[in-house]
């Protein structure tokens with residue numbers, strides 16, 4: 001057992017200051033109080049503790065190509081999502097299980113450094129270099145779980161059903177590592193992945209479909225109804241690109257979100273990633289369905305996807321979380337700022353992050369992302385810090401000059417809008433301090449193996 005002392009800790013409706021948090025050996029919260037009556041030594045961290053951020057969408061292997069798709073061919077008009085995807089396929093064809101583990105460990109350590117304590121890994125790189133199944137089906141998924149364990153982050157492994165090359169087309173040779181040809185194949189992979197999660201206390205399982213274009217519609221409908229997986233969070237990419245909307249209309253006779261609203265009984269276990277291109281009826285339908293949207297602002301900006309109609313969706317009661325997707329950015333504060341500022345720039349208004357009950361932008365954004373982000377991990381708890389649950393927190397430096405003279409009422413806004421990662425003092429996951437003053441406790445080892453793997457891949 002150990003006790004942390006913070007300058008203050010944020011609960012859903014109030015700050016507790018000072019704050020003493022006692023944590024069990026297994027990392028669970030035993031007590032939270034503004035006084036300490038014990039006689040054991042305490043760990044004093046002079047900072048403001050908030051719940052750890054939830055990263056609801058990640059493709060870990062893509063971190064190895066972050067920043068590499070920016071050498072544009074001079075004179076070529078359209079360098080867009082589809083040319084980026086070609087680069088990504090090239091990388092996906094080369095990575096070994098060990099290399100995936102090393103890349104993901106570095107990425108997850110970096111996520112912790114930026115305050116994420118949970119990640120939902122949208123994982124579709126399943127098979128060996130020849131596109132054959134590994135003797136142990138979940139070999140690549142196991143690499144991601146090992147990476148999470150080594151770094152100390154919590155992971156929701158979402159093995160992804162990927163069946164086709166596009167609407168009505170067979171998979172290309174470049175997609176050979178992703179493919180489950182039938183729903184039975186996919187469920188076998190899911191089962192093996194579920195077993196692999198048992199090797200780490202911070203791991204659990206979700207399910208997902210790559211996109212409407214990558215799986216037969218009848219299989220999507222059947223998987224969404226599957227009784228044995230009905231309690232798992234369900235993730236799907238949707239309506240990210242205008243071309244995908246046009247193809248969907250041509251092939252399915254409906255826009256992507258229109259189609260899913262009509263064919264799947266959506267509820268709050270569904271997480272629609274991007275959902276960028278929506279018409280008014282789709283926005284209304286989606287908000288009413290209670291399905292969550294996962295927004296990945298830095299990746300969506302980098303790929304030139306478009307801007308999600310956040311205000312209309314929120315006004316109708318829609319919920320959203322953030323993800324870092326391709327990992328061109330992995331700072332939750334930056335993701336939230338890009339999201340907010342994209343809306344401000346196009347609407348000429350400033351009060352984007354608010355609701356009927358909450359006018360404080362920082363409080364609103366942290367709470368919204370926490371609740372919908374937790375659901376993306378299969379966790380429906382809404383208390384920020386609850387006795388008996390694992391202690392996962394990000395702590396901002398109370399001595400950071402701008403924060404040092406700020407009242408509690410303005411702390412979340414100052415963190416969100418005016419601080420970079422230097423103001424971040426520590427990250428605690430499952431009761432353990434993983435990062436302190438910008439340094440992960442295993443930084444050296446993790447960096448060495450990461451660099452070794454990048455060197456082998458020789459793509460940078």
Ligand SMILES: [Zn+2]
Nearest residue numbers: 059122237325
């Ligand atoms: Zn994605």
